[in-house]
Structure formats: structure tokens, C-alpha cells
Amino acid sequence: MSEIRSELKYLPSHEWARVEEDGTVTIGITDHAQAELGDVVYVEAPEMGSTVNGGEEAGVVESVKAASDIYSPVSGEVVAVNPLLEEAPETVNESPFDDGWFFKVKPSDLGELDGALTADGYKETIEADA
Structure with a gap:
């Protein structure tokens, strides 16, 4: 069974969102999603300073099996991108909720969550879905 953390919010498209103490929102894909994808080989996150829209495509994750779009749960400015994923995309498989996060957003409307x-x-x- 996939790990599902109670403190997070989720999209049906398998992204998770965590509201941080500073009000930013950290976004990644779920344990279920990484298991379904298999070995992650590439992550394309949005660029720092760009604007993402809640519910819209914000990046791509590629595995040995498939490529999948990543959707942002909230609208706002991208204030951080996980630098670890450029050199070690497999981190998403190893630690989808901790070290394998994709990007952080300064939300324009936290109510979207x-x-x-x-x-x-x-x-x-x-x-x-099973």
C-alpha cells in the first residue's frame, strides 16, 4: 500500500501539496504516482520566478515507462525548484514526500487548496482506480 500522509492535500492527478510555515506551498508527486511510473529519469519543473496556475500543467516527470504532466494545486509565483532532481531524479522514487519535492509556490490564493x-x-x- 502506498504511503499517504495526513497533513498533505492531494490532487486526483497524484500531486501533493504542503503548506509551509512561511505560507509557501511545496509540491511533489505521491508515493503511489512514483510507484506507478517506475524509475524516474527526468524531472522538468517550472522556472524560478515563473507563474503557475492552479489545476494547470506546471512541469513533466519522465520515467522508464512514461512521461506525465505535473499539475500545480495552487496559482502563484515559483519561489524554489528542487536542485537535487536535476542531478538525481531518482530521488523522487526514494523520497517522494521529503527530498523528492518538485517546486515551491508563493500562492496568490491559498483558498485554492x-x-x-x-x-x-x-x-x-x-x-x-485499482
Whole structure:
């Protein structure tokens, strides 16, 4: 069974979002998503300073099996991109919630996360897909 952390918000497209103490939102893909993808070989995150829109494509993750779009759960300015993923994209497989995060956003409307799934809602989503 995939790890699902209760403190995070989730998108049905398998991204997670964590609101940090400074108000930024850290975004990555779930343990379920990385397991389905297989060995991650490349991550294309949005550029620093660019603007992303909630629910829209913000990057790409490629594995030996497939390429998948990454969607941002919130709109705002990209304030950090995980530098580790450029040299070691496999970090996403090893630590999807901690070291394998993709990017951070300074949200223009944190309320956008109100529509995201809770841990229980995400669990129901992946069980329904199984």
C-alpha cells in the first residue's frame, strides 16, 4: 500500500501539496504516482520566478515507462525548484514526500487548496482506480 500522509492535500492527478510555515506551498508527486511510473529519469519543473496556475500543467516527470504532466494545486509565483532532481531524479522514487519535492509556490490564493483532496479522499481515489 502506498504511503499517504495526513497533513498533505492531494490532487486526483497524484500531486501533493504542503503548506509551509512561511505560507509557501511545496509540491511533489505521491508515493503511489512514483510507484506507478517506475524509475524516474527526468524531472522538468517550472522556472524560478515563473507563474503557475492552479489545476494547470506546471512541469513533466519522465520515467522508464512514461512521461506525465505535473499539475500545480495552487496559482502563484515559483519561489524554489528542487536542485537535487536535476542531478538525481531518482530521488523522487526514494523520497517522494521529503527530498523528492518538485517546486515551491508563493500562492496568490491559498483558498485554492480548499478543493483539494484530504488523505482519506486521495486513498479512496487510488482504491477506485485499482
